[in-house]
Amino acid sequence: MADDEVTVPGATPVRPAGPHRDLAWGRWGDPADATPLPDALGPLLEQALGVRRPGAPVPPLDAARPAPSRLSATARRDLVAIVGDAHLRDDDASRARHARGRSTTDLLRVRAGDLADAPDAVVLPAGHDEVLAILRACAGHRVAVVPFGGGTSVVGGLTPDRDGFAAVVALDLRRMDALLDVDPTSRTATLEPGLRGPDAEALLAPHGLTIGHHPQSFLWATIGGFAAARSSGQASAGYGRFDEMVVRLRVATPTGTLDVGRAPRSAAGPDLRQLVLGSEGAFGVITAVTVAVRPAPAVRAYDGWRFPSFATGTDALRSLAQDGPTPTVLRLSDEAETALNLARPDEIGADGAGGCLAIVGHEGDAADVADRRARTADRLRALGGSPDPDAGPAWEHGRYRGPYLRDALLDAGALVETLETTAFWADLPALYAAVGDALRTTLTDLGTPPVVLTHVSHVYPTGASLYFTVGCAQADDPVAQWRAAKAAANAAILATGASISHHHGVGVDHRDALAEEIGPLGVAVLRATKAALDPDGILNPGVLVP
């Protein structure tokens, strides 16, 4: 790839076959895939959590009435001149759909009829140059810009501070959905940011290649979002995090184009890719992402293993992460999550077989998977594990379904949300205890004692992440209720010396905690970088940068 190329000369960009599909209004995913509340769960919610009444329903989209658009006629005209009339949308439904992401508080506010975060218009650029022009125009009109990929942020990444801006536009990247280039020799692919996970994989499949990035949001989130938020997929043990896959980025900023990444690794100063990765649209708009790709695996085998306790299971995962063999997928539920298995919604409430369930997956060619799977099994037995034959396929079946269950639980009147953190191995037991205690204490004090389920979701030689799922009855003000619980969890995370997020990102929700995590000099670096690239501060104001 020569300096000024993102596409190979003559290469034709390839795009997904089907039309763009919107996320369900006020809910997750595709309405056709909605998960009804398992029958066993109703009595359990009432008895265990004290859920007494259903939650507020999602108002119909055609009744959504955001406040009148504040986008001025001149700004609108300038934006239409860039993208064309068909690609600026300021109807109520389009604005409402772009109001927020998919955190539980985002969903609760939609259910409460709160559309205060709706952008004043939605702009759909066709490519890098249009993004550059939009950013220049918006800077001139003092219009804030919210880059919008899959719309799946769970940390307030799509709800910027509006103070001081004439208007806010969502920059919806859905039209930038091409596979631009495949380099089979270097095993890289260059993708536009608006490509959703399955579409990216479908375009790479004819080349026999895969990215292998499969977060729970995989079906709806986009390549640009994976990069901007430092996403990590369920198969990170094998394929690495998304930030580890990215080798090159093109970024449109209000001050011009930033191209970073001329080699896998370099000593040409700081790795500026790692400053763009995790920048969450606050420094620029990622318009092309070159990632490492691999041969698509012929075989995918997911096995369940039971451990006598979370401690012994955690030690087993640490052993694999440090000394191998390394599976492709590796995760471990604690006793509570194993008993109330959210990975198998149809079994919720069933009595677990006890202990802690690990999911251990291997992907690759048949011989490689057979070899690694056998070696991993030997090791896990030696570390106290025993096989659970049904758990692997059940996890695979449910791996992307958690958010649908959340919708059903919100309908039923429960409050359900997740949060995650990460630390070095030595600190993991204290982190596990502190966050769980903070959530239980806070929500119990509010009169809504919760269940807290935890799993180790990603492992590294030096540490791991913890992923918490919290469920309780909705209080009268469930948004305030969750915020109190979340604040207590954040404080526990910071006090333990852990990081405020392993893969959800920062957004608005974690901004103040980030400031505490990286300290005043870290904040100064973020602010200086933003000022250099976005001097008018129009990009996602209030997101990420304290």
Next chain:
Amino acid sequence: MADDEVTVPGATPVRPAGPHRDLAWGRWGDPADATPLPDALGPLLEQALGVRRPGAPVPPLDAARPAPSRLSATARRDLVAIVGDAHLRDDDASRARHARGRSTTDLLRVRAGDLADAPDAVVLPAGHDEVLAILRACAGHRVAVVPFGGGTSVVGGLTPDRDGFAAVVALDLRRMDALLDVDPTSRTATLEPGLRGPDAEALLAPHGLTIGHHPQSFLWATIGGFAAARSSGQASAGYGRFDEMVVRLRVATPTGTLDVGRAPRSAAGPDLRQLVLGSEGAFGVITAVTVAVRPAPAVRAYDGWRFPSFATGTDALRSLAQDGPTPTVLRLSDEAETALNLARPDEIGADGAGGCLAIVGHEGDAADVADRRARTADRLRALGGSPDPDAGPAWEHGRYRGPYLRDALLDAGALVETLETTAFWADLPALYAAVGDALRTTLTDLGTPPVVLTHVSHVYPTGASLYFTVGCAQADDPVAQWRAAKAAANAAILATGASISHHHGVGVDHRDALAEEIGPLGVAVLRATKAALDPDGILNPGVLVP
């Protein structure tokens, strides 16, 4: 590791047993290890390169007379108040020793009696707080500060621009040489920056642990330098680059302390560690480095393999890097380097067995090494390789000795220097041709036709590095001669879209090329970061930041 800890409470820092050893004056390493010029090489130099007269000798250190120190009495007094009288040195010898690094032009300028880059004083802090105080004092006195670890920079990392500063001090980190903490559960170790490679390994050995970072400079370079310059070791295929090993950094800046890294990986915004790694002392002084460590390998086996051509050998390395098995050490010399084998100085001039030599090393426990070594051998045979039984041990014997041979060649009147770059696999053949041609054309035009030897020194799934060794007769002004060659090589690297450095870093020598590589917005980010952390610009002025 809680937020405010770098050491475990109560842990006693452990330091190297022996006294600090200075690098030889104007040469590499320890004079006792100096390599005489192999007998076979004399005639070869004359016949092949036209070397007609010996190079300028290194003047004796006790004759070194830098210009009078410009450090003011008040600045000197303030610095002495911080470190104590014994730890500020402004004698001629101390100043001369800290004048430069160990690039060939650095050495040639010493041989030419040029001490213009000598600092006005050398300050030896005992710890983080003293570094903070020194930076504050120097900012107040407008004194530039050059962080000084092993002094092995080959890119002008120790020769800052002096314009506009009242004086320059070298901040020699030799007293900050403790192993601060070992966390056996997380497999991390926290080290001070002044620890040299062998000392760090010796302090970890009683724990049964290793870092596994072995660049050619290993015997003399320091932990802080490895981090500041994004070093990469000869065993990077197995252990990773140094920047991939670092999980936490403490940095002293003129504006305070920056602590980054609370977990192996995080989504809490951009990875600020990757902004410190590669910052080359221009943003702050790294005062503690926490790295991933591993069990020390019981077995180290280095094998030689011959390939019919550089192209087939490169394809074989790419196959291993992309599809495994992955050795711990993996490198491949081109035909010229194989024939004139710098890894075996005693064999220089011997007729090579032809083809291209690869070094393929495996480190680990005995069973693991046996298994991987056998699988690698099967794969390399299938890829066209054939074993070269003597080459592995010979490479191991010579792996750190190249710089000694350079001294002998400079004595003899040859000009010898190395440079390196990195790109994606698809671009490697063009890069190899362009850089080699640029060096040959430029030096031939100057009347000194060179030999250019190349090897693939580090591999990744998506690309690799190329390392060039150039030898020719010294012209009348060998510094200008090399600068012309280097400029042509840099231009070729940039035109090919490759990176200006894989592991040597930026320093002053690559600063302008870096500006071209990262573009004006990349430069703006570096400048903004420096301004935020070092508002008076006292840290290594002119190094890294254009």
